[in-house]
Structures are given as C-alpha cells and as structure tokens.
Amino acid sequence: MADRSFEVSRLPGFAATAILVFVLLYLPIITLAVYSFNAGKSIALWEGFSFHWYANAWANEAVKSATVRSLIIAFAASAIATTCAVMAALGTTRRKAFRGQTAIYMFINQPLMVPEIVTAVALLILTGVIKAWTGYQGLWYLIIAHAAFCVPFAYLPIRARLEGMDLSLEIAASDLYASPWQTFRHVTLPLLAPGIAAGAMLAFVISLDDVVITEFVKSAGQDTLPTYMLGQMRRAITPEVNAISTALLGLTVILLTAFFLLTRKKS
Amino acid sequence: MASEAERAQAAASTRNAWLLSTPALVLLFCAAAGPLLIVLVYSFLAKGDYGGVAWNFSTDGWVGILFSRDIFDDTLQLADAHLTIFWRSVKISLLTTLITFALGFPTAWFIATRPPKARAMWLFLITIPFWTNLLIRTFAINEMIRNEGVVNSFLQGIGLISEPIRMINTDLAVLIGMTYVYLPLMVLPLFAAIDRFDMRLLEAGYDLYASRLQVLRHVILPIVKPGIVAGSILVFVPSLGAYVTPRVLGGGKNMMIGNFIELQFGQGRNWPLGAALSIALLLIVMIALIFYVRAATKGSNPHG
C-alpha cells in the first residue's frame, strides 16, 4: 500500500520543489557554520581554519548562561503552551457552532495580531509593578510571557490536524465502554500526535527566537541568547555567537540522529 | 424543534468547549490580551516628555494615526507617510504569504507522502535551521546575497552574469528574508492537514476526474484547506508586524509598520501614538481575520 500511495500522490514538480526548498534552507546555515571556524574576527572574510571562537564562546560565561537560560525557557514555555493549545483545540473543533466560538478563536490568536513591541511594553509595565510589589524577579515571568505568545503557534497546527478528523474510531472506543480519558489517551492522542509534534516544535523555536518581549520582561542577569546578540548587533556580530549557534545546531542534529537510530532498532 | 435531550447535550458540549479552552484563555489573559488593556488606556493619554505618558485624557494619539500636524505651518494634514508605510507592510506580507505557500505546499506534500518513519525526520529537517537564532539567520541571508556573496559568485562563476546583481537592501532582499524566516510556519500546519489525508481518496479522485489539476482542485484542496488557513494566518499576521528582518535586510531605509510603532515607543517618544497605532492594527487584523476564517470555512464545515 505504501508503494501505491506514493505513486498516486506524486504530483509533478512537487518533489523537485521540496528538494530545492531544503537546499535553500540549509545553504545559509552551512555558510554560517563554516565561518564559525574562521580564524579571523570577521564573518565575511575568510582567514583560515581555527577553533578559536568555540574556545572563546566556551570561556564566555555570559554566552554560556544565556544559552542555557534560552533552552530552559523554551522547554518550559513550549510545554505549557502546547498543553493549553491541545486542550483548547479539542474544545473548539468538531462541535456544533456555539456562542463565543469566534471570540475564543480570536482571543487565542491575539498574540499574532499586534507587533511584539506592543505586548512587550504592556508586559513591561505590568511586570514592573508585580516585581516591585512581590520582590520576586525569577525566570517565571519570562516563561509565562513566552508560553502566552507561543499558544497560537501551537494551536493552529493542532487545530488544522483535528478539524474533520475521522470520529468513527473514537465513537467505537466509547461504544466499547472506554472511559473518556481512555478514549483520549489511546485513540485521540495518537491520531493527534503529528499535529502536536508540529505545534510543539513551532512553539519551541518561536520561544528560542524571541527578542523584543524578552528584552522588556527580563530582570537583572536574565539575558537570553537573542537579547545578548541584540546587544552585540549595534556594534558588530562576533563569530562567538555564530559558534554558539553552530554548536547548538550540531547538538540538535546529534540528538535527533541518536533518537532515530534508537527507535529504529526497537521496531 | 430540538428535543430537551438534544438541547441539554448541546449545552454540555458548549460547557466542555469553554472548560477545555480555559487554561489557554487564562494564560493569554494574564500575559498577552490582558496587558493590552494598558495599551488601550495609554492610547487615550497625553504623551510624557521623555517617553511614557502623562495622566491627562487626550485623543492626540488617535488623531495622529491619520492626521499629522504640519510642524511648519501648524495645520492638520492627512498623514500620507503613515498610509505609505501601512500599504508597504500589507504588500510585502501578502507577497510573503503567497511565496511561502507556493514553496511550502509542495514541501509539506512531499513530507507527508514519505514513509511514516522518514516523515518525522523530514519534519525535523524543516525546523533544524530554526535552532539558530532569527538574527543569525537573517544575517546569513545577507551574507548569501551580497555582491561578493555565494549567490553572485556562483552565477558569475558559471558565466550567467558578468556583473554582480545588487540584491542587498532592496525590497527583494526583504522578501527573500521573510520567506526564509516564515517558511516553516507555513509548512508545519500544511503538513498537519495533509498528513491526515487518506491517499486512497486520490485514487478515487483519479477515477472521477481526468486531470491532475482537477484532482488538486476538487479532492486535495478542500481537505488541505484548514492547513492553508492556519498557515497563511501564521505567516501573514506576524509578517505584518515584522521588525528584525525588514530592518536588517531592507537596510532600514523604508519602514514597515512594526518599525514605525517601535519608533514611537523608542526614539520618537510618542507612546500614545504608538499605543493607538497598535490598537488600530489589532482591530484591522481582527476584522480581516474574522472575514477570512468565515469565508475559508464556508462549505467545508466539518460534519462531526
């Protein structure tokens, strides 16, 4: 069956376009990765091979802690956002139209509708008051803020998956006296998994990328990698940051490869 | 007329819908939509001397969206600068959405038609470049399209052009960059929608319709529609307020609306105008979105 569906699903030019997209996607990244091994301080003039910038980045406490902080925030925020998004998607799809449906939809997508700077200024004023009042200046402000603007990014792919998904399996399960939770856990969730994966990944990278809101919400000593880089950009981007990005990229690739090899062995 | 039981069931369904949505709504109320009320209030205040606001009621912010007081003869005039900026933003965002769709749809289709195991890998391949930061990515694009960059060197190397094509700091550069940055936001929802598509339907489609184009139109498009809706919202709306990419790649010579609003909260020190512009943008996008979603879901309303 797999073979046949492949045949049928082949549309002219699609595979070629897809390959082209992947090449274009990776070309700039690879260029940057190469320049992170540049001996010189420039990221445009090649002056020979060196691990210099990796050593520098490793020795730079600020860069290291900013990277770790970015990852913690992205993990926590995307987990919260995805959970909320899954629940909301289950709530707002596959039902008869009800009062307030559009309102919920608009509310969930609201973070997309205003430029980041606006939310950032609003949050600055709000968190300023709360921080002064409670004295707490920890990382949760950033995690909550990130989680909030990640919700639509997680919600839309999940909703797209859920919409019009075949209900017969779920009905069959509940006919077999499975509890709603069991039905969800063993039937709906597996069917939904690709949507959740897509949503969670989006939420994660969106959080990892955020500059403006983070810049305004962060407390003392809470630079993330992007805000650290923004500070550098005014004068010039150093290959140090480039090295960090490449290292992060390399780490992801290694982890994913390991993940695939392991799961392949099992099956 | 609906029976008592049906009505009770509908009520229960609505209650469930709200309950399930509650965590998301609470989160957004606390950290996104709620704080915007502050912005709304600010839009009706007078501007502070050095940024911030003064606590006096004023409609200057709102008037300032469409009219600007000519600094030289002190008359109120239509602010054509603002309209130019707004129109440019809409144009570039629309083009970005179209291009990401043209590239993203075949890509999502390609991924969705891989064997299940490989699918996850291709999906990851789409997101991996985005582990490098947005600034770095934008910068990388700039490196590629420089006069002495890889693209021009390559084209010159194979003898296609003799003089480098100037791409940096043009609208083309902004388009290339925005497409690059927003592509996964199009591919992932499209994939999520295509992936649930039963390929056997295609066979039936080929039996029914003669050409591939017809199959695409009558079988594939209706099913992929939710993905298109989600993807184009995710691309169009954020690109309308994009800030980093137009600044770095466009060379900052021509503002987009995101840069313009940022200016008011930053060097321009006119917070009420910034606030009013933001609320206006929010309203425009919201109304456009309501129409778009209504039109897009018409006819393909899920029966279950």
Added chain:
Amino acid sequence: MRKTLGAIAILMAGTSLAQAEGVLQLYNWGNYTSPELLAKFEKETGIKVTVTDYDANDTALAKIRAGGHGYDLVVPSANYVPIFRDGGLIVELDRSRLKNFGNIAPEWMDVAWDPGRKFSVPWQWGSTGMAVNTKVYGGDINTSAIFLDVPEELKGKINVVPEMSDIVNFAIWYVGGEACTEDTEVLKKARDVLLAAKPDWLSMDYGATERLANNDWAASVNWNGSSMRARILNPDVAYGYPKEGYPLFMDSVTLLADAKNVDEAYQFIDFIMVPENAAMISAFARYANGIAGSDEFMPEDMKTAPEVVTPEEFKAAGNFLPTCSPKSQEYLTAIWTELMK
C-alpha cells in the same frame, strides 16, 4: 543530573541571588564591557558582576522607569543622564566613598549634562563621523556633505546609521542651525537636505565595521571606534570629522535609586576610575575613556589612532547633543518619519 537540577534551580531563583553578598548587577550596552575587567574586579574584591545588555537608551530608560528591575548600575548616554536624574531614577554619588574620583580628567569634570559630576562617572566617549573608503572617493572627507550632498563616486554606496537625533542634528548643523533647535526655518532646510539626499543612500543600518571591511559599503556615517576596527580589517577606510559639526557621545556610569548592592556598586565605580582599569575598558570596545593617566596603559595601536585621538583642527566642531526639549523632539520625530516613509 543533580548538578544540572541545581543549576536550573539557581537560574529559576533568578535574582534572589542578587541580594546575597558580593554580587553586582550592571545594566550596560551590549558588547561594551570588557570581560577581563570584570575578572580582575572579581579577583580583587570577590564581587561577581553580572552584566545584562540593552541596545538603546530608550529601552533602558523604559525598563528602569517601570521598576522592579533589580539592577544596581546603568550606563546612559550623556543627553539621557538629566532625564534619569530629573526623574529621580539615579542618586547623587557619595564622593567620600570614591577615593579615585580625582582621576577624572579635568575636561570631563564639569560637563553640561552633569555639572560637577555629581551623578555620573565616565565610562567611554567617542564621536560620530564619516567612515569612507578612500579608494572609492579621494576627496575631502571632513564634511557632512559626504552623506548630505553625496559625491558622485559614493552615490548608492553609502550607509547612514539609523540614529534619529545624530542624523537630524547633523543636517541642522549642516544648514547652520543649532542642535535641538526649535527654529522652523532651520528645521525646514534640514528636512529638505535630508529628503534630497536620501535617494543617494544605499541603506540605513548598523553593523558598519563588517560591511566597510568587506566593501559592501563604500562609506557610512559611523562611530569612531567601529571605524577604527573597520580600518584594521581594511586599510582603505578613513575616518572624517565633519567641519560643519559632528556629535560627540559619552556614556557614564550612574547609581540607580533602587540599587540593592550599593556597597559593591561604589567599589566598582571606584575601580573603573583607576587609569589601568579604564584602559582595559577602552582596549575592549576601542573608544576613549575619561580618566587621566590611562593613556600609558592603552594598547599601542590606540595611542596614535586618528579615529580615537581627534586631530586638533577638528576638535572645535565636535559637540555633545543636549537633552532636546519635548517640542524639538517632536520636530525631530516628524522629520524622521517623513524621511523613513
């Protein structure tokens, strides 16, 4: 594993650490603080300095104003110091706790934005001028005409940094006015000059060091330190001081009113006024400092750099931008918006 958890716990706790002994929260421009300086400070005093970055004066001002930020020291530019001071955001320095105060060079003692240096001590200073690739353009570069009446050779090849007050004031000086003027006749002329020149500009962007070095740009309105770094990478780049007038900037360290680590803050302020330490600051970012006697500790290449050591003949044209009145700020923004539409 436990170590990781511990690290995460510390990160989550955030600035509860900041109240502990021996730490200091410095809020400074990105890529502006020498790591060697901080290491030396920690070695001498046991105080660990955490630096958090900002990229614009207005961002820093907005954050400090909102409160609850947790910073001890901030480094605003000259024309922002009065705003911080008048808003009660920074406090007067207790001179008895600063034994190195006398090291501030005399010319940086009685500055317009902080008479008598009651609130601030110098960090670094520099100028905004014209960085030009002399291979492309061989004419006079000590004039704002480089970007306001672009020479034929540089048309479509010049960048202008998107710094509103620098650029508009350049134009005001160029037409013979005074910085932050409210004279509409002068402003009108300045606007017309800018609008007429804009089509000849390639871009309005940051990052000039790299792009002057790799020949993407043949010229740029740029800061002196960045121009020096560009010249090191590309010897054709020269730096001009416009005779019509060019802005100077100085960023100064100030103590925040709600600082928690006041003792540590004083130790740090005192520390950076030692000539040897001030030279470390300059060696990192390539801008001059305001401490007398730091010259002998400066890197060799900075002692003679034409970008850092302003030639005597051009000194008079350099001006610090005053804190513009709200009215003149409105004019600047209106001109800027029209320019950028």
